[in-house]
Amino acid sequence: MATADVPHVSRVRATEASLRLAFQMFVADPQWLIPSMIAPVVFGLVAFELFQGAGPDFLTYAILGAGMMSMWGQTLYGSGWAIGQDREFGTLEPTVQSPTPYVYVVLGRVLWNVVSGLAGGGIVYLVVLAVAGAPPALPDPLGFVALFLFVMLTLAAVGILFSAAWVYTRYSGFIQNVGEFAFYVGTGCMFPVVILPFWTNPIALVFPPTWALDALRYLAIPGYVGFAWGFWPDLLGAVATTVVYVAVAGAIFRRVELHVLAKGNLSDY
Amino acid sequence: MTNVPAIEVRGLTRVFESRKGFLFREVSRTEALRGLDLTVEPEAIFGLLGPNGAGKTTLVKILSTLLLPSTGTALVLGHDVVEESAWLRPRIGLVLGGERGLYNRINARDNLRYFADLYGIPPHEREHRIDEVLERVGLEGAADRRVEEYSRGMKQKLHIARGILHRPQVLFLDEPTIGLDPKSARETRKLVRSLVSDGVTIFLTTHYMFEAEELCPEIAVMSKGRIVARDTVAGLRQLVGGDRTLEAEAYGFEDREVDAIRHLPGVSKVVSEEYGPRTRLTVRLRSLETTPDQVVATLPGHPELAVRERRTSLEDVYLDLVEEEAP
Numbered sequence: 001m002a003t004a005d006v007p008h009v010s011r012v013r014a015t016e017a018s019l020r021l022a023f024q025m026f027v028a029d030p031q032w033l034i035p036s037m038i039a040p041v042v043f044g045l046v047a048f049e050l051f052q053g054a055g056p057d058f059l060t061y062a063i064l065g066a067g068m069m070s071m072w073g074q075t076l077y078g079s080g081w082a083i084g085q086d087r088e089f090g091t092l093e094p095t096v097q098s099p100t101p102y103v104y105v106v107l108g109r110v111l112w113n114v115v116s117g118l119a120g121g122g123i124v125y126l127v128v129l130a131v132a133g134a135p136p137a138l139p140d141p142l143g144f145v146a147l148f149l150f151v152m153l154t155l156a157a158v159g160i161l162f163s164a165a166w167v168y169t170r171y172s173g174f175i176q177n178v179g180e181f182a183f184y185v186g187t188g189c190m191f192p193v194v195i196l197p198f199w200t201n202p203i204a205l206v207f208p209p210t211w212a213l214d215a216l217r218y219l220a221i222p223g224y225v226g227f228a229w230g231f232w233p234d235l236l237g238a239v240a241t242t243v244v245y246v247a248v249a250g251a252i253f254r255r256v257e258l259h260v261l262a263k264g265n266l267s268d269y
Numbered sequence: 270m271t272n273v274p275a276i277e278v279r280g281l282t283r284v285f286e287s288r289k290g291f292l293f294r295e296v297s298r299t300e301a302l303r304g305l306d307l308t309v310e311p312e313a314i315f316g317l318l319g320p321n322g323a324g325k326t327t328l329v330k331i332l333s334t335l336l337l338p339s340t341g342t343a344l345v346l347g348h349d350v351v352e353e354s355a356w357l358r359p360r361i362g363l364v365l366g367g368e369r370g371l372y373n374r375i376n377a378r379d380n381l382r383y384f385a386d387l388y389g390i391p392p393h394e395r396e397h398r399i400d401e402v403l404e405r406v407g408l409e410g411a412a413d414r415r416v417e418e419y420s421r422g423m424k425q426k427l428h429i430a431r432g433i434l435h436r437p438q439v440l441f442l443d444e445p446t447i448g449l450d451p452k453s454a455r456e457t458r459k460l461v462r463s464l465v466s467d468g469v470t471i472f473l474t475t476h477y478m479f480e481a482e483e484l485c486p487e488i489a490v491m492s493k494g495r496i497v498a499r500d501t502v503a504g505l506r507q508l509v510g511g512d513r514t515l516e517a518e519a520y521g522f523e524d525r526e527v528d529a530i531r532h533l534p535g536v537s538k539v540v541s542e543e544y545g546p547r548t549r550l551t552v553r554l555r556s557l558e559t560t561p562d563q564v565v566a567t568l569p570g571h572p573e574l575a576v577r578e579r580r581t582s583l584e585d586v587y588l589d590l591v592e593e594e595a596p
Contacts, residue, residue, distance in 0.1 A: 006359045009389030024374075029374055090369025097358060
């Protein structure tokens with residue numbers, strides 16, 4: 001074995017490797033069955049109970065809300081736990097020590113969580129379908145799919161930012177726990193944001209998925225009234241906040257890495 | 270071989286701060302490294318010995334870009350570990366070892382695939398390279414078993430396999446044989462030697478004196494964040510007073526007897542230690558002038574006296590150096 005020339009590190013390959021590892025760890029660990037399989041069933045049933053009898057359009061509303069709750073839980077918990085597990089296993093040190101910038105490792109984990117969150121959303125849909133029948137046909141199926149994919153991107157953007165907190169400190173669990181419920185209520189997943197006290201609105205608008213989900217509902221539910229501004233302002237808000245999240249994540253990751261290298265707490269758990 | 274030292278450290282310090290309390294925060298500071306200077310030549314094994322808390326792992330982590338120094342500079346392969354960490358990371362390997370640091374729920378091959386991708390090993394070479402390192406550490410038969418089923422020794426081998434997967438020019442081994450059975454430890458030492466013949470510079474920290482003596486042409490002893498001695502094993506023996514040691518054991522010695530031994534020709538150091546009811550005098554000899562018979566003659570009135578002569582071991586050297594540093 002001679003020492004090798006230094007190869008180019010492909011960031012796409014590194015991201016794919018991180019996604020693959022997240023999948024392998026998911027499959028190997030039965031505890032993930034609860035958030036990924038059981039929680040969406042509960043969310044779907046709760047949504048049905050809340051909105052049954054409110055009309056077929058509310059069925060779509062409920063599916064989207066419960067699906068988003070499921071996807072959010074997966075993204076937030078999954079992204080946080082992925083980094084938390086690296087701390088627990090002691091693999092954060094060798095991973096950070098590799099030539100791949102850590103943000104690409106995080107991106108891979110978050111992408112996997114978004115994919116598994118999507119499966120959760122699918123389960124919600126199937127549960128509501130089973131107990132309440134099919135919701136009305138979508139007016140613009142292609143636009144809905146495109147926007148839905150964008151919603152996943154907004155979730156990933158938030159997930160990356162939360163992951164930075166896990167790299168920063170081992171005490172990030174509380175942010176995750178608080179963040180999950182604040183998000184459920186604050187973003188109008190299950191209840192319209194407009195029925196919340198006015199002071200909560202600015203908090204809700206900080207989250208890209210709030211905008212994206214509202215846009216999705218404008219697109220899927222004829223006559224839907226969410227934010228007063230309508231579909232296009234919602235979409236613009238979603239794009240703008242997502243860009244800000246991605247930019248902030250990109251900017252702070254190097255600083256977070258320098259901070260943990262200065263503190264020397266990469267192996268702490 | 271290049272003229273650039275593999276490792277060059279100047280005035281390196283590292284202070285850890287820890288905080289306790291919530292309302293009334295208490296900050297405590299620990300100096301792990303205190304103005305360390307060190308140069309390591311390329312393509313050799315350099316050994317670093319020191320007790321727990323001496324700063325060995327802190328130094329290894331700084332040199333492998335996992336920790337920032339508080340002050341001072343550290344260059345590896347002529348490049349600064351802080352400013353040029355991106356250049357360095359693909360060229361250095363780190364084996365911290367222990368039970369942690371691996372993905373236990375997946376198999377060894379998948380662990381290595383993940384890190385191969387993070388190190389940019391070309392896809393067409395990846396599987397071949399994984400097979401090569403698994404064979405080299407003797408894990409080829411267990412490559413597809415989950416790591417959680419591995420023994421401590423097998424995990425240690427996997428750590429080493431990951432450390433050499435990308436063929437680093439400098440490899441940091443932090444206590445690589447700790448917890449290994451004698452056979453595995455011997456295989457690991459053999460592997461380390463073969464890596465050097467491949468042109469890899471090895472920076473090895475260890476608690477095991479015989480390991481350092483066997484592997485390392487040059488050794489540094491570290492205590493309380495400083496290098497207290499650095500030389501070849503023979504040089505270190507001379508440093509602490511010679512390469513011959515006499516041990517005399519009896520049921521207690523009087524101070525005047527110890528003084529008399531101290532004044533024998535060629536005696537450089539005498540250490541007295543209690544072992545239950547017995548006392549052992551360890552006498553370090555600089556020359557051949559003093560013999561065991563002379564020691565017996567100097568200690569009359571001890572019919573139970575046992576004297577034996579042996580070569581000064583690296584452990585003697587280490588203990589002398591570390592004890593000199595003790596408060």
